[in-house]
Amino acid sequence: MNVLVLSVRAPFVHGGAEELRDHLVRNLNLTQGVRAASMSLPFSWDPWTRLPDEMLIARGLRLANVDRVIPIKFPAYLVEHAGRTPWLAHQFRQAYDMWDSGQSNIPDTLEGRHVRDLIRGADQEALSGLPRLFAVSQAAKRLRHYCGIEAETLSAPLNDPWLFTGGEAEGYVLAGGRVGGAKRQHLLVRALRFAPGVRLVVAGRPDVPEEGVQLRHLAEAEGVANRVRFELRFLPREELAALVNGAAAVAYVPLDEDSVGYVTMEAFQAGKPVVTTSDAGGVLEIVRDGETGWVALPCPEALGDALAQALADPARAVRRGRAGRAALDGLGLTWPHTVERLLA
């Protein structure tokens, strides 16, 4: 069986969705009788007036030599193919929940509403009545809420759990993951003012170089630069794992994440507690305040207090980290199971 994993790309960005794509292909290729590859279509959502063109582009593409197509993002799942099995990491949220919360790049004008409705209509047509439809947790909930479409929830497993062995805490909080606006590392830097003595390591590649520059300037402006170590680059997995294994806690504060998130899974695999915020979306499925980590309000003061608590009592941090590991194990996320479901 020839399988194509189809995604979309933001040029030179490598984040969770790209990890998901690459590891899905790798694990499909480990399956007997399966040959798999991936492609990522160029996708420009800015300006918003491009969006109808982007949908038409997806509809104009033709796929040959594949038996099964697994699209994981908008608008890749609009591509026509008889063996289409979407596993949704994302719809275009600016037409759904981010529209409702006023965070969409599409303006609330007559033209903007028209484009929003085009997206919703295309989604409805492309995702209704499919024999097989999967989505990560928050995407499945939104699909049900906004489109009335049921998808089987299928979360992405951790890709290299053997690297995250845990280890002695070395007195810092790690902020991992790619560095970009929605991941809100800036909130963590601001929080340091309210977390005396806490050291933060920010490790990940910025989506655009300016993000890194702005973070450094922010640390200077907040007077906390001497307590932040920036590793703003692509880190080899072994190097990243070493940082996780040596952390006292891991901080991950994305805005309304679609899934538990790789950063959370890596932390719990290593037995480290996670500090997050009450608006972090799918992260909250497994990070529970007082059990597996700390859940703070998304403001510097509250987050700073949580960071300080995470370092104040090492034994408590270890207990919460262990509880996180147990919670992760309880999800039973493995690649063989995921591949089996997708190819069923």
Next chain:
Amino acid sequence: MRIGIVSAVVPLRDDEAVARGVALEERLRAAGHEAELVLLPFDEATEAQLVQRAAYRAMLFAPHYDLVVTLRTPAEVIRHGRKVAWLADDPLAPGGEGTLLGRALVADLARASLVGLREARCVLAASEGVAEGLREAGLQGVRVVAPGDWDLVVGAVLA
């Protein structure tokens, strides 16, 4: 410089274009540039090609890349102000057998490719045979740059 290397690819089949693209990506990175390979799905069926060319043509590359290098046809139809086409096959070759309508479609496809190639600031051919075909179709200034001679390839792409 941010460089996109773009190729049409029949999934799980077009190893030549992928291998050439990966090798070029590595060479451009070694030369200090940001480079990434962009593979676009492609169906060779004649009746599917016009709509695919339209889709490729509508894609937006300019804001994301300073330079694009197109490999396997019909990637040459993508729009970019600084485009280099490096062809291993001749997209302008006359169509073979078929109905009148089929031959007309093949001619239209070649015309679309010619428009894309004329927009390119540089057209490179991977062999003398391909270069000859392009010249016969009216394309001027085609240079032969064979895969493997990487200093020459990178120099021609960045010139």
